[in-house]
Amino acid sequence: MTNLDSAFLLVMKSARRGCIFVYQNSIYQNHVLGASSQTPGKDFPKDGSVAFIKLMRLEDSQSLRDELEVYKMLAEAQLGNTLRAPRLLGLVRDESGWVFGLLLTYIHCKSVTLSHAVKPGTSSPLRQKWAVQLRSIIYQLHKAGLVWEDAKPEDFLIDMNQDAWIVDFGGGYTEGWVPKLAGTMEGDQHALEKMVGFTGI
Structure with a gap:
């Protein structure tokens, strides 16, 4: 299990939410809680790349755990670019440390399924x-x-x-x-x- 305390952290203030987005290179954590449901969208990390924020509701905590486990296994499988699937870039947390979203690689698709x-x-x-x-x-x-x-x-x-x-x-x-x-x-x-x-x- 990844030690979140030792993970590299990149903190960005969000004026819109009045909270702190914490982007970390860890891909798993045991204590996971969500926040109220909100529409996912793009965000722009300080390195200039575009990322996708998938926000989770409080009742989605088990779903979030399951999804984190899948991204952990994807990373361990080292599939590289052969698998067209988003990769986990970090976790989105509020000031109390609760995880309420995932920071994923952005797919340029205009939301076309x-x-x-x-x-x-x-x-x-x-x-x-x-x-x-x-x-x-x-x-x-x-x-x-x-x-x-x-x-x-x-x-x-x-x-x-x-x-x-x-x-x-x-x-x-x-x-x-x-x-x-x-x-x-x-x-x-x-x-x-x-x-x-x-x-x-």
């Missing part, structure tokens, strides 16, 4: 590209020992280069996409085939 990208006029080569990318992403996750769980088209983002990215590792269940096998690799495969079918391939 696979469910919105697939349209009647979408070309066959593009549909084929996404189907191949979906299979590759799930294969890499399973190879790293990870299960996606809540698999659905809304959890794939399509970036400005028309590439698919997997997002949302908080777990859960969406009726109609994953059967009772949810939370297993077999369940992921079932949902994957349904999503490939959703692309029209």
Whole structure:
């Protein structure tokens, strides 16, 4: 488990919230609590890069723990850039030290999900590209020992280069996409085939 006290800290004041955002290079912590739900958005760390802030509600503490564990495993798997998934850059905490969000790598996608990208006029080569990318992403996750769980088209983002990215590792269940096998690799495969079918391939 990462020692948060020894982690490198970068502190930025937020006039909008009146709190302190703490960006750290640690990827796991045992004591996790959330804050009230707010709309996630972009932020600009002092190094000039763009990051995505995913804020969590107090009742999402277990989901936050689960998501942190996935990002920890992703980092340990050392998949590099072969897996199109956001990486955890740090934790967002208030002045009391409570964690209420994740600082993630930003995906330039204009919030377009696979469910919105697939349209009647979408070309066959593009549909084929996404189907191949979906299979590759799930294969890499399973190879790293990870299960996606809540698999659905809304959890794939399509970036400005028309590439698919997997997002949302908080777990859960969406009726109609994953059967009772949810939370297993077999369940992921079932949902994957349904999503490939959703692309029209």
